[in-house]
Amino acid sequence: xxxxxxxxxxxxLIVIHEAGHAIxxxxxxxxxxxxxxxxxxxLLKRQIGETEYAIGALPLGGYVRIAGQTPDDVLPPGEEHRxxxxxxxxxxxxxxxxxxxxxxxxxxxxxxAILMLxxxxxxxxxxxxxxxxxxxxxxxxxxxxxxAVDGVKGGPEVLVRQTRTHSxxxxxxxxxxxxxxxxxxxxxxxxxxxxxxxxxxxxDESVGAMRLGFAFDQAKETLGPLAAASRSVELGWxxxxxxxxxxxxxxxxxxxxxxxGIVGVSVVTExxxxxxxxxxxxxxxxxSLLIAIVNLFPILPLDGGHLFWLAVEKLRGRPASQETxxxxxxxxxxxxxxxFVIGLSNDxxxxxxxxxxxxx
Numbered sequence: 001x002x003x004x005x006x007x008x009x010x011x012x013l014i015v016i017h018e019a020g021h022a023i024x025x026x027x028x029x030x031x032x033x034x035x036x037x038x039x040x041x042x043l044l045k046r047q048i049g050e051t052e053y054a055i056g057a058l059p060l061g062g063y064v065r066i067a068g069q070t071p072d073d074v075l076p077p078g079e080e081h082r083x084x085x086x087x088x089x090x091x092x093x094x095x096x097x098x099x100x101x102x103x104x105x106x107x108x109x110x111x112x113a114i115l116m117l118x119x120x121x122x123x124x125x126x127x128x129x130x131x132x133x134x135x136x137x138x139x140x141x142x143x144x145x146x147x148a149v150d151g152v153k154g155g156p157e158v159l160v161r162q163t164r165t166h167s168x169x170x171x172x173x174x175x176x177x178x179x180x181x182x183x184x185x186x187x188x189x190x191x192x193x194x195x196x197x198x199x200x201x202x203x204d205e206s207v208g209a210m211r212l213g214f215a216f217d218q219a220k221e222t223l224g225p226l227a228a229a230s231r232s233v234e235l236g237w238x239x240x241x242x243x244x245x246x247x248x249x250x251x252x253x254x255x256x257x258x259x260x261g262i263v264g265v266s267v268v269t270e271x272x273x274x275x276x277x278x279x280x281x282x283x284x285x286x287x288s289l290l291i292a293i294v295n296l297f298p299i300l301p302l303d304g305g306h307l308f309w310l311a312v313e314k315l316r317g318r319p320a321s322q323e324t325x326x327x328x329x330x331x332x333x334x335x336x337x338x339x340f341v342i343g344l345s346n347d348x349x350x351x352x353x354x355x356x357x358x359x360x
Contacts, residue, residue, distance in 0.1 A: 007059070009280065011037060013103065013288050014062040017295070020102025021064040021095055022051075028091040031067040031075065031082040038062060066095070071322060089314045096306045100292035104236070107288035110281050111232035112225070118278055119220040120231065123156045128217040135179070135199045136213035145189040146216075156216045166201045166210050174203040180210060236289060243293050299332035300325065 015037055022032050031050060036042070038056035045054035056062075067075050068083025075083055084092060129142040147153060149162040166180035183198040201210035223231060296304040305328065313319045320328075 005280070009284050010287065011059075013106065013284065013291055014038075016102050016106045016288070017099045017291055018062045018064050020098035020100075021066075024095045024098035025064065025066050025084070028087060028095060029082055030084055030087060030091075030095065031079060032064060033067050034063075034065040036063050036065075089310055093307060093310050096303050096310070099303055100295045103288045103292035103295075107285040107292070108229070108232045108236050110285040110288070111235055112228040114278060114281055114285070115223045115228040115231055116225065119222040121218050122221045124217045124219050125156055125159065126217045128215040130215055133213040135202055139197050139199055140186075140188070140212075140214055141190065142217075143190075146186060147189055147194070148187040150185050151187075163201055163212055164209050168203055168210075176203065176205040178203045184212065186212075239286065239289055240293055243290060247293075299335060300329040301332055302336075305329075305332055 018035060018037070022035050025032050033050070034052045034054060036054040036056055039058040039060055039062075040056050042054045043057050045052055047053075066084045067073050067079075068085040068087075073083065073085075080086060084095070125146050127136075127140050127142050127144040127146070132138075132140060132142075146156075146159055149159045150165075152158065152162040163184055166182065166184055168174040168178035169181040179200040179202055183200050186197045186199060188195050188197055199212055201212055203209075204211040295302050296307075298304045298308040300306065300309070309320055309325065309328070
């Protein structure tokens with residue numbers, strides 16, 4: 001059952017992407033001849049108006065066929081103005097960009113919905129109920145509110161930073177477990193009363209920093225629609241930047257080893273659905289962003305490649321020759337094929353080895 005949900009989730013993201021292209025094309029007056037989920041050979045198809053809706057046998061994506069996208073396309077008499085090739089450059093760019101844009105919007109909507117339903121985890125200035133260790137053990141209690149450290153007030157990050165200004169006596173690298181030369185003075189609220197507690201921070205070798213032996217508690221904070229939308233844009237941008245950085249490292253051995261293919265994506269998605277709906281939705285939002293980002297790479301036959309050559313056409317005042325576009329497409333297809341083979345090889349290695357991260 002979870003496999004079926006995983007496949008349905010990925011298929012939904014593909015449909016959203018292609019729907020972006022199709023809706024934009026129709027709004028621009030172009031003739032959409034086919035809307036297909038997956039690639040041929042076609043298993044199911046149905047004609048609705050001028051558009052054929054189909055499901056293919058190869059689950060590697062989807063496509064929208066717009067009349068006039070290839071030189072051999074011939075439109076019925078009187079319909080020539082609806083050809084993709086005969087529309088202004090800006091309209092063609094809108095149609096191409098609408099696919100990735102639809103995936104970005106879908107990802108942001110999913111993230112915003114998760115934030116509204118599940119809230120965000122916020123670190124509080126209160127001592128967590130987890131077991132306390134030295135030097136905090138016996139001095140602090142769960143629920144104590146840390147107001148300041150050495151008179152420095154602020155949130156948990158500020159208080160931690162102030163704690164780490166303390167150091168063990170003597171030159172050189174601190175010895176494991178050594179105590180600071182001077183105590184950290186904590187202003188603590190407990191049972192409505194404020195008290196001052198002095199503790200000597202201890203060097204924790206595992207984190208490479210001075211610690212007081214406690215953790216700050218966490219709480220869920222629910223967000224309204226506007227706050228969730230703003231936070232979803234922030235998180236989406238951060239994930240997108242990290243993703244692009246990850247792809248920029250693909251020339252390294254480590255970068256190639258981290259690449260995953262359709263098998264790996266399907267396995268991880270299935271595992272997310274087997275945990276709970278929120279995990280699955282988070283992963284689908286990430287995949288939706290990945291679909292958008294990858295499609296915006298400036299290589300043919302990806303959407304970014306079409307946008308690049310449309311920009312060239314706008315600057316030159318005329319489109320590139322079919323020969324030039326053909327060579328660019330061949331190079332692009334070769335690059336995509338290489339990435340696909342690397343990702344698939346990694347997937348097979350993971351399946352035959354220790355499994356995917358987060359697996360059983």
